[in-house]
Amino acid sequence: MPAKEYRKAKTGLAVVTLFMLFAGEAIRNLLGWEIFMGMGVLITAIYIVVIIRARHLIHWRSIPFWLAFFGLFAVASVTWAYSPANTALTLWPFIEVTIGGVGIALTLPWNDFIRALGTTLRWILAASLLFELWVSVFVGHAIYPVFIDTSGEKVPAVYQWSRNLLLEGGPIQGVVGNRNQLGFIAVIALIVFSIQLAQKTVWRNWGTVWILIALLTIGLTRSATDIIALAAVVAVASLVLWMRSVPATKRRPVYLTAFAVIIALTVLVNVASSAILAVFGKGSDLTGRTDIWAAVTAMAEQRPVFGWGWLSPWVPWLEPFNNLAVRSGVHYLQAHNVWLDVWMQLGYVGVIALAIAMFALLSRSWFIAIDRPQWDLVETRPYSASSLLPLLVTVALLAQSFAESQLVVQSGWALVVILSLTVMVPTRITKALN
Numbered sequence: 001m002p003a004k005e006y007r008k009a010k011t012g013l014a015v016v017t018l019f020m021l022f023a024g025e026a027i028r029n030l031l032g033w034e035i036f037m038g039m040g041v042l043i044t045a046i047y048i049v050v051i052i053r054a055r056h057l058i059h060w061r062s063i064p065f066w067l068a069f070f071g072l073f074a075v076a077s078v079t080w081a082y083s084p085a086n087t088a089l090t091l092w093p094f095i096e097v098t099i100g101g102v103g104i105a106l107t108l109p110w111n112d113f114i115r116a117l118g119t120t121l122r123w124i125l126a127a128s129l130l131f132e133l134w135v136s137v138f139v140g141h142a143i144y145p146v147f148i149d150t151s152g153e154k155v156p157a158v159y160q161w162s163r164n165l166l167l168e169g170g171p172i173q174g175v176v177g178n179r180n181q182l183g184f185i186a187v188i189a190l191i192v193f194s195i196q197l198a199q200k201t202v203w204r205n206w207g208t209v210w211i212l213i214a215l216l217t218i219g220l221t222r223s224a225t226d227i228i229a230l231a232a233v234v235a236v237a238s239l240v241l242w243m244r245s246v247p248a249t250k251r252r253p254v255y256l257t258a259f260a261v262i263i264a265l266t267v268l269v270n271v272a273s274s275a276i277l278a279v280f281g282k283g284s285d286l287t288g289r290t291d292i293w294a295a296v297t298a299m300a301e302q303r304p305v306f307g308w309g310w311l312s313p314w315v316p317w318l319e320p321f322n323n324l325a326v327r328s329g330v331h332y333l334q335a336h337n338v339w340l341d342v343w344m345q346l347g348y349v350g351v352i353a354l355a356i357a358m359f360a361l362l363s364r365s366w367f368i369a370i371d372r373p374q375w376d377l378v379e380t381r382p383y384s385a386s387s388l389l390p391l392l393v394t395v396a397l398l399a400q401s402f403a404e405s406q407l408v409v410q411s412g413w414a415l416v417v418i419l420s421l422t423v424m425v426p427t428r429i430t431k432a433l434n
Helices: 003-031 033-053 065-079 084-107 110-139 179-199 204-221 224-244 252-271 273-279 289-302 338-370 385-400 410-423 427-433
Strands: none
Touching: 003 033, 003 084, 003 110, 003 179, 003 410, 033 084, 065 084, 065 338, 065 410, 084 110, 084 410, 110 179, 110 204, 110 385, 110 410, 179 204, 179 224, 179 385, 204 224, 224 252, 224 338, 224 385, 289 338, 338 385, 338 410, 385 410, 385 427
16 A cells, blocks of 8 residues: 555544544444444454554553553453453453554554544534534434433433533533533544644634634533633643743743642632532532542442452442442442542552553653754754643643543543653654654
8 A cells, every 4th residue: 555545544544543432422322332342343453453563663661651550450450350250341442442542652643643633523523513403403302322212211311312402502412422521522622723723734714613613512511520621721731831931941930830829729729619619500519429439439448459440431230330329310330530430440559550650641741842842952943832732631631530530431541542652752743843
């Protein structure tokens, strides 16, 4: 295959894979679990072949140790798990996502990855808004996924694919069937679209339109978690731009100012937490999250060091996980906090490994973002907007991690794998900017 066609094929495969990771619910809700799982197996098999063919690109020094340790520790947990069979069952999609992330990071150039990610997110946002419009105009009532039987007793509204609320101003759920997930996709999209616009890799008017669509989607989801994540991204982006305007030898005052602002905001949030929650329409229980956190903490304390074994998401038929997070008759399958989830499943060892891995990703991304691109003795190369992507996406993931468990499943884990492997070799990013 000619080089140009092979590059297009790799980018196309990445788009399909990223769509599966970010919006796999759309495929499951429309076509069913069997087809979705079959597609996952097929894509995984393709990426196994891709990785084997590109194995010469793998260098031990470019492998993030603590991320690899966390992944292997999760796999090893099947040996001491409370339910080895169910742990093995949930480990398979975790391994699939890891393989896909490694394949993308290993074989797709940085600029092509940004292009593939932007294309995927445009498809998801456009499909979500058109889907919600179709439901509101032509269907006129809420709809459920194809695999949910609505002919019998009343099905809880939380299982609805679309709630038919677009014309009422939301909250909408889009093709992913979850407003928090759709809002977070829009946050990541806003980062990518803004970078592409700054890099002039998209037509200016077209880029502006997509930024407005991403902002509109965030507003229509009415997700407090994603608004907070967006605020964190904006704050960090502003700090990076400030850092870039200051010579490297004179940045200490900027760091001190940033730390002072963080401390002040922390105090403010603690003092005015009730008022802040009221602004977002949340009660003191954070929409039931505090009860879920208490239940998960109680479980984690029973096996605090190594945990109960990997189980993300929780399987709905296994006690006591099937009744661990119940609200209004709905059984939730995550802790709504990745750190508590990991503590329960992999104990202190898993939490420490994940925390170090994320700190390594954050710190490496930070210096890639604030320092000029350099791979030789030239120190005057201009800054680039795309070097901000790893940092801003990592900040968004960390901000979300305290209210959702997405960091270790599907798109969240895929982004962590891709970005961690990429920042281990900064020239993958910096040379792509040349």
